[in-house]
């Protein structure tokens with residue numbers, strides 16, 4: 001289907017079908033004219049812009065409509081945004097998957113930029129033609145401006161006046177696009193459209209959904225990932241508690257996989273009930289009843305899963321005779337063997353971590369006679385529809401998904417396990433149910449960012465630059481667990497590029513280079529998390545570069561500059577970050593620099609980032625005072641939301657570098673809430689200095705790109721300050737204690 | 741015996757168990773959902789309301805402790821979002837996902853009522869709410885801005 005296909009109907013229903021919150025049955029029925037899949041215009045002139053990408057905080061709610069409105073020449077003061085779903089135009093392809101409607105991989109703006117421009121321009125084109133017909137003049141005499149079509153005589157017709165006629169005209173698939181110099185919204189730091197609602201309490205998140213007849217559910221899950229419910233001992237008593245309707249056993253879910261029906265390869269087969277929920281009138285009643293519920297679980301086949309075992313597997317992977325070759329250039333094996341005595345080696349270790357969005361996962365579902373409607377924080381409409389359809393045995397299109405604002409996600413809310421639990425509960429009680437996980441349930445039953453270990457070996461040439469490098473990353477393979485179709489198959493086994501993302505695909509000058517992966521499969525549910533493998537891989541890689549530069553006794557910035565000399569875009573960000581930070585003018589501050597080119601899945605985009613982290617001495621040690629972040633993001637559609645992503649992304653990465661660690665014992669996760677899985681606080685947040693470089697390239701992905709260089713730049717600054725090498729994340733607590 | 745208190749100036753009454761957290765009474769019985777649930781143990785501040793003008797984490801505050809007191813939620817902080825903190829917040833576009841922000845705004849409003857012109861150190865000490873999106877740079881700037889708007 002072409003991206004501008006439409007049904008030419010006199011209704012706004014198609015666009016409003018999935019507004020941010022809609023009561024069951026009743027739909028806001030405005031008489032809007034649907035001009036394209038993305039644009040509806042009311043006779044009043046109010047323009048409704050469709051938003052296909054869930055708003056998780058990244059700013060899509062503003063930046064994507066900005067693109068449409070610019071090409072449409074709409075009056076920005078009179079636009080409204082509605083979440084839309086159900087059309088092919090809203091789906092985008094991620095690598096070699098079928099197209100899906102989801103937010104992820106920093107892909108939204110890159111993938112939709114051209115499509116939204118065409119949709120906006122096609123709508124403007126029919127409005128101009130409608131006006132020309134009405135005036136009986138040539139289209140060439142009509143131009144658009146801020147919600148009006150204006151003719152050569154200076155007469156004006158508003159978009160509202162023209163909407164009915166325009167909706168009947170056929171759309172062009174190749175409408176004339178605006179000259180970039182005429183952009184009046186794209187590239188402007190417009191305020192976010194969702195800010196007001198997020199400051200007065202009116203923005204509706206999943207947890208706030210209310211639908212008529214709704215009940216509430218609280219859930220308890222077996223601690224062990226392979227566990228199941230073995231006994232519920234006091235169900236009769238619980239059912240007598242005030243407000244309680246039912247105690248429902250929930251089937252374990254197998255959905256962290258590209259195929260909705262396929263089980264995580266390391267988890268035991270279905271069916272298995274691994275959770276129980278209490279359904280009550282109020283959530284607090286459900287919660288109290290759940291506390292009183294006497295339920296027993298077993299640990300299942302992997303009840304002995306523990307961090308000790310996991311780390312032993314990782315170490316074995318790092319030391320294995322052979323890995324899977326992701327890249328081999330020159331003769332790295334031979335050189336490293338011949339010059340064994342000169343080999344420089346570093347090892348690194350990273351744990352699993354949890355997404356921990358501040359809004360714990362929750363969903364509201366209504367199951368009625370095989371039809372399902374869902375409301376909630378859903379990052380991938382398509383994945384949610386497919387999983388629900390598979391679970392209840394209906395067509396994916398028959399599952400209606402109403403997307404609310406997401407109170408954070410970072411990849412977590414693509415996996416709709418919590419939605420399926422709400423569906424099961426609704427099916428059991430015959431009424432709509434909102435199921436909310438406690439923080440503890442959210443934390444202990446996340447789909448974690450996998451662990452990783454690194455073993456890096458190199459021999460330097462006589463000028464101190466890498467001659468031969470071997471980079472090996474071991475860990476639980478993300479693709480191996482949830483994206484088998486994304487694995488690259490080699491004679492040595494399957495290679496998961498996400499494990500070495502930011503190592504194998506950079507432009508450093510490395511004449512003899514070997515990159516290897518080693519999968520250590522585990523029965524732990526895992527999934528994509530903001531910046532995916534690059535947080536680990538770039539920490540390893542850039543820390544290793546730091547080591548080599550130090551051995552060569554060459555300045556860290558100069559060393560990287562030399563190695564990246566053939567990549568002008570890389571040099572541009574590196575120079576910008578170094579200059580802004582006053583690199584080389586050290587007084588009593590310590591600095592570290594790191595670089596990464598973040599490459600979108602399937603090579604869809606390239607965003608260049610360099611960061612300098614600055615430390616200063618404080619009374620009892622060291623503190624991060626400033627982070628300079630130079631980026632080349634292509635065209636910045638909204639520099640305001642882009643800067644917010646720089647600020648927030650660096651804060652997020654600092655949490656990962658300094659605090660995040662999930663450990664495992666007795667088959668499950670040990671951490672449960674923010675006391676043992678803390679987040680960065682405002683007192684630890686440095687000043688952020690963003691440097692956004694102008695670019696003629698189209699918009700490149702951005703939501704994840706600033707994260708990866710933070711940890712290695714910080715580790716390097718700490719190395720300068722304390723002389724201590726950091727090779728684990730999170731950094732040890734005393735890493736900031738100054739030694740000098 | 742029912743617990744009686746005021747929410748955003750209106751009388752409210754709850755006749756359920758006295759230890760039910762105020763957060764859930766307000767969210768589920770008064771349908772005021774601007775205050776959020778983030779951790780349930782008083783660590784994140786997403787549930788912050790004012791009780792007699794002071795910021796309280798209501799996920800761990802039994803409703804009986806509100807007896808006779810005045811509770812203010814984000815919905816009642818101002819008409820049309822014109823509290824200086826809300827104005828500063830929108831001016832600087834603080835929220836990302838937004839989930840923590842009603843709690844942040846309530847905490848900041850309470851801070852400003854005690855420290856009309858807070859220093860960075862005051863902010864570091866008093867603003868212990870958590871933001872997973874790490875909007876802290878703008879939160880700090882918006883608190884300083886709000887101090888000027890008052």
Ligand code: FES
Pocket residue numbers: 776777778779780781782783784785786787788797798799800
């Ligand atoms: S929900 Fe109350 S402090 Fe976190």
Ligand code: FES
Pocket residue numbers: 057358407408835836837838839840841870871872873874875
């Ligand atoms: S804005 Fe997302 S948690 Fe604060």
